[in-house]
Amino acid sequence: MNDIVSAKELAPNIKQFEILAPPVATKVRPGHFVVLQTEEEGERIPLTVVDSNPEKGTVTLVFLEIGASTKKLGKLKQGNRILHFVGPLGNPSEIEKFGQVVCVGGGIGAAAIYPIVKALKAAGNRVISIIGARNKDLLIYEEELRKVSDELYVTTDDGSKGRHGFVSDVLKELLEKGIPIDRVIAVGPAVMMKVISNLTKPFRVKTIVSLNPIMVDATGMCGCCRVYVSGETKFACVDGPEFDGHQVDFDNLLARLRTYVEEEKLSHQMLEKGEG
Numbered sequence: 001m002n003d004i005v006s007a008k009e010l011a012p013n014i015k016q017f018e019i020l021a022p023p024v025a026t027k028v029r030p031g032h033f034v035v036l037q038t039e040e041e042g043e044r045i046p047l048t049v050v051d052s053n054p055e056k057g058t059v060t061l062v063f064l065e066i067g068a069s070t071k072k073l074g075k076l077k078q079g080n081r082i083l084h085f086v087g088p089l090g091n092p093s094e095i096e097k098f099g100q101v102v103c104v105g106g107g108i109g110a111a112a113i114y115p116i117v118k119a120l121k122a123a124g125n126r127v128i129s130i131i132g133a134r135n136k137d138l139l140i141y142e143e144e145l146r147k148v149s150d151e152l153y154v155t156t157d158d159g160s161k162g163r164h165g166f167v168s169d170v171l172k173e174l175l176e177k178g179i180p181i182d183r184v185i186a187v188g189p190a191v192m193m194k195v196i197s198n199l200t201k202p203f204r205v206k207t208i209v210s211l212n213p214i215m216v217d218a219t220g221m222c223g224c225c226r227v228y229v230s231g232e233t234k235f236a237c238v239d240g241p242e243f244d245g246h247q248v249d250f251d252n253l254l255a256r257l258r259t260y261v262e263e264e265k266l267s268h269q270m271l272e273k274g275e276g
């Protein structure tokens with residue numbers, strides 16, 4: 001059981017929890033994730049660790065209430081407890097001095113990219129961050145990222161804040177201007193990471209993406225999170241979640257993410273009716 005030390009709403013349907021988990025807080029590195037469960041029969045939810053405080057023994061998670069499990073999680077408040085909490089899982093991000101790095105965070109990915117930006121900056125890189133959301137109310141982690149980035153670009157799909165358009169439009173402009181970019185790291189919806197990878201490929205800029213397939217055990221045993229990278233089967237939970245975006249079969253990933261759409265709809269309807 002892990003206590004929720006603080007719970008905050010960052011934007012509509014986006015929550016931030018600080019959770020007491022001393023063993024995770026001391027070991028976690030940028031790019032790691034945890035898996036949690038709110039009830040014995042419930043689903044296991046993988047979430048990226050956005051920040052940690054080893055002195056307090058806490059880790060910070062940011063999540064979008066997208067379906068039944070994350071909506072149930074979002075109902076928990078400060079002082080409630082998480083039933084099962086496992087981590088840190090996955091491989092940490094590769095952090096080195098690369099030079100100039102562009103970090104792209106789409107939607108909830110703006111929070112997930114934060115620890116990577118912080119670590120890249122501390123390692124001596126010049127970091128350009130690009131974050132985007134559908135509209136200004138859904139933008140998160142703008143101020144946090146501004147503090148740790150050398151440049152920050154904000155986009156909204158509807159133009160209500162920052163540049164009107166997608167995060168990929170800004171990256172395209174930077175690439176076309178010939179600004180030297182040694183690496184791009186993108187975290188967000190699979191379709192966004194596909195667009196970013198297709199964009200950087202002709203420019204031969206190494207591009208790392210953090211894949212988010214459906215996970216179950218997150219220990220490499222069930223095979224549920226399999227993705228195809230360079231024509232080989234990889235398990236995102238133990239081989240990733242970060243991979244070379246130019247080698248990922250995104251169409252397969254996008255198709256697999258839609259596998260349980262009907263079941264997800266049903267469990268959401270049950271939750272709404274109070275049967276979940």
Ligand SMILES: Cc1cc2nc3c(=O)[nH]c(=O)nc-3n(C[C@H](O)[C@H](O)[C@H](O)COP(=O)(O)OP(=O)(O)OC[C@H]3O[C@@H](n4cnc5c(N)ncnc54)[C@H](O)[C@@H]3O)c2cc1C
Pocket residue numbers: 033043044045046047048049062063064065066067068069070071108112211212213214215216241257258261264265268
């Ligand atoms: C390594 C990793 C890190 C992640 N980090 C974050 C994060 O920091 N913040 C955040 O908001 N979300 C994150 N996600 C996605 C999050 O786990 C899913 O949104 C959540 O599990 C959805 O569950 P649900 O029952 O609420 O929604 P459902 O209605 O069950 O599903 C909604 C959508 O979420 C995806 N999904 C469903 N179940 C899973 C599952 N077990 N594993 C992964 N994806 C699933 C599917 O694409 C599905 O279409 C991460 C996923 C992975 C794999």
Ligand code: FES
Pocket residue numbers: 214215216217218219220221222223224225226235236237238
């Ligand atoms: S989630 Fe089961 S192998 Fe990765």
